[in-house]
């Protein structure tokens with residue numbers, strides 16, 4: 001039997017779940033689902049000073065909202081520290097790691113010397129073969145990995161391709177700090193092994209870590225996972241993503257009125273493609289996502305594109321879901337329900353975000369008598385009022401009330417009076433909503449219903 005595919009998302013809970021993290025989680029999830037495997041979550045919370053409960057909650061909630069919850073309970077890396085330390089000791093006992101008694105001053109000196117000689121700073125291995133008996137007094141040692149010094153290491157990255165690194169370029173990394181706590185590099189390797197991770201899909205800022213991690217896997221006699229390092233997301237101007245550019249937490253996107261399925265669809269296309277497909281379901285993405293067609297160059301965040309995908313998904317919202325969304329944000333009086341139902345297609349067609357949708361829907365929540373804004377009343381002439389009065393006679397005489405019929409009658413009325421449609425539309429909008437807007441008067445009249453329209457015009461002209 002072949003080994004099942006197991007992927008993981010391994011965020012450090014030092015802040016919110018941002019778009020880059022969400023995309024990494026999504027790629028891991030799609031890949032696991034494509035191969036009927038498992039998608040796991042590991043919270044890398046070993047840095048106590050920088051990790052927080054709020055950040056953990058934001059990550060878990062953000063994933064949940066996006067529909068990216070893991071297949072098992074999250075693993076908390078901080079729970080495995082004893083196991084990580086035990087593995088470091090095992091390497092020490094096997095002679096694959098050693099105690100290093102360098103003082104902070106010595107390390108700083110080493111660093112300065114390297115920089116002065118224009119070399120990249122590297123630990124010089126001075127305790128590699130020294131007997132701990134010669135240790136200076138009062139220095140607690142760290143445990144360093146005895147990294148291979150000759151030969152090459154080959155990484156066959158699923159995105160970046162084959163990358164070869166000379167072992168001599170990598171120094172003897174620290175596995176256990178002087179206080180006995182394991183380093184990130186050790187913890188990741190042990191956890192990835194223990195969680196039986198087969199594929200590590202993560203940002204390419206971790207590419208150089210992969211070499212060190214593979215070395216450790218090899219030393220432990222464990223087979224390393226496959227790696228796929230995905231290029232980071234850049235801002236639309238090509239710069240590093242910052243808050244100003246939309247590097248917001250996922251909850252901010254939620255607050256801005258994006259639908260989770262729209263954001264997922266958008267994120268899936270951010271650095272991955274399937275032909276020319278732009279809008280697709282999660283099921284389709286899962287059936288297509290086999291690790292191929294991930295771009296090698298950085299993707300750019302494009303909020304206009306996200307808006308247009310969001311607008312597409314908003315169009316497909318049904319009335320029940322719309323009501324759930326609206327009632328979470330506004331109080332909906334009973335009289336508004338039928339109006340909203342009739343006005344829904346127009347509202348959906350004109351909204352790019354749920355916030356816009358809610359704002360627009362507010363015109364159906366009002367009850368008579370409306371308050372007219374000063375600016376709009378200033379635009380109304382006596383003639384406008386006479387026209388509205390006459391129009392209300394036309395409406396009153398109509399046998400039925402549908403949008404087509406309303407439109408035909410308003411157009412015919414304007415024609416008969418020899419005035420432009422706009423001359424009717426402007427005061428009618430004010431009469432029906434209290435302000436000037438770009439709403440379709442046909443949709444608006446239809447959704448409000450004949451009785452309400454007549455009453456509102458009557459309020460307006462008297």
Ligand code: GLU
Nearest residue numbers: 010011012044188202206
């Ligand atoms: N905890 C690391 C981070 O948040 C990720 C480590 C990994 O994916 O291997 O950047």
